[in-house]
Amino acid sequence: SAVISQKPSRDICQRGTSLTIQCQVDSQVTMMFWYRQQPGQSLTLIATANQGSEATYESGFVIDKFPISRPNLTFSTLTVSNMSPEDSSIYLCSVAPAALISRGGGPRVEAFFGQGTRLTVV
Amino acid sequence: GEDVEQSLFLSVREGDSSVINCTYTDSSSTYLYWYKQEPGAGLQLLTYIFSNMDMKQDQRLTVLLNKKDKHLSLRIADTQTGDSAIYFCAALRIYNQGGKLIFGQGTELSVKP
Numbered sequence: 256s257a258v259i260s261q262k263p264s265r266d267i268c269q270r271g272t273s274l275t276i277q278c279q280v281d282s283q284v285t286m287m288f289w290y291r292q293q294p295g296q297s298l299t300l301i302a303t304a305n306q307g308s309e310a311t312y313e314s315g316f317v318i319d320k321f322p323i324s325r326p327n328l329t330f331s332t333l334t335v336s337n338m339s340p341e342d343s344s345i346y347l348c349s350v351a352p353a354a355l356i357s358r359g360g361g362p363r364v365e366a367f368f369g370q371g372t373r374l375t376v377v
Numbered sequence: 378g379e380d381v382e383q384s385l386f387l388s389v390r391e392g393d394s395s396v397i398n399c400t401y402t403d404s405s406s407t408y409l410y411w412y413k414q415e416p417g418a419g420l421q422l423l424t425y426i427f428s429n430m431d432m433k434q435d436q437r438l439t440v441l442l443n444k445k446d447k448h449l450s451l452r453i454a455d456t457q458t459g460d461s462a463i464y465f466c467a468a469l470r471i472y473n474q475g476g477k478l479i480f481g482q483g484t485e486l487s488v489k490p
Contacts, residue, residue: 288477297465298420298480347419349478368412370419 261348261369268338268376275334276372278348283328288349289321292371298347304331338376345371381468383481390489395453397484399466402447406468409442410478411451415462423451423464453486461488 258281268274278287286305290298301321302310310323324332335342348369380402389395401409410425426433426440426449433440439452453460463483470477 297482298478300477300479303477367422368420 259348259350259367259369261372263372264370265373266375268374270339270376272338273334273336274338274374275332276346276348278331278333278369280329280350284350285328286350287325287331289323289331289333290347290349290368292345292347294343301333301346335374338374340376343374343376345373347371381466381479381481383464383466383484385482386485386487388487388489389456391456391458393456395451395456395460395486395488397451397453397464397466397486399449399451399481400447401449401466401468401479403468403470403479404444404447406470406479408469409440409449410465410467410469411438411440412465412467412480413462414465414483420465456486456488458488458490461486 260279262277266274286303288303289301291301292298300313301316302312302323304310304323304325306325306328310318310325312318320336322334322336331348333346333348335346350367382400384398387395387397407428408425409428411423412420413423414420424433424435424438424440426442428442428444431442437454439454441450441452449466451464463485465483466481467478470479
């Protein structure tokens with residue numbers, strides 16, 4: 256299994272500022288995913304971060320608001336820019352082992368999550 | 378696109394069995410997952426099932442998959458108060474370069490002593 260560390264675990268930020276969330280994995284992974292969980296709701300995928308290429312954003316999410324870095328196979332950051340109270344959420348990073356990208360499946364198909372970053376914007 | 382639906386609440390008595398249900402729309406979903414989220418915590422992977430299986434058992438957990446009806450269930454035997462949490466079902470879609478998980482809304486399980 257992959258161990259994922261996210262920092263910070265929580266933060267309270269002023270409106271209009273930006274926060275960068277870090278995600279560190281203890282093994283090399285091809286793809287990393289960033290999710291948002293708004294209060295009382297399920298998880299929504301923000302974007303997929305691939306090493307060496309630009310992130311792929313889901314509908315409703317844009318790079319200017321949620322810039323992502325993926326400098327190597329064990330690390331990624333998500334920035335929440337120009338924050339407003341509506342951005343108050345839990346942000347989670349997730350990893351998919353390389354085997355996951357094989358259409359035939361593979362021995363490791365679990366998707367692992369960090370503990371999340373609880374963000375409150377005031 | 379993919380849609381995953383769950384009922385929002387389930388209440389059971391300690392010692393009873395709990396059954397949490399989930400439906401999904403995309404028949405090409407290859408893996409289906411159950412995650413547990415306790416208050417203030419992240420997601421914990423409980424179990425998963427490959428789409429060519431119809432049942433998987435892991436200690437107190439039994440997953441049943443009806444691929445024809447696109448219906449997934451999680452049965453927890455001998456439910457304990459420590460099982461109180463939100464349970465998310467998720468469907469994995471694999472596309473050209475990877476995959477993504479689509480989550481249901483989560484079912485809040487309340488276990489009464």
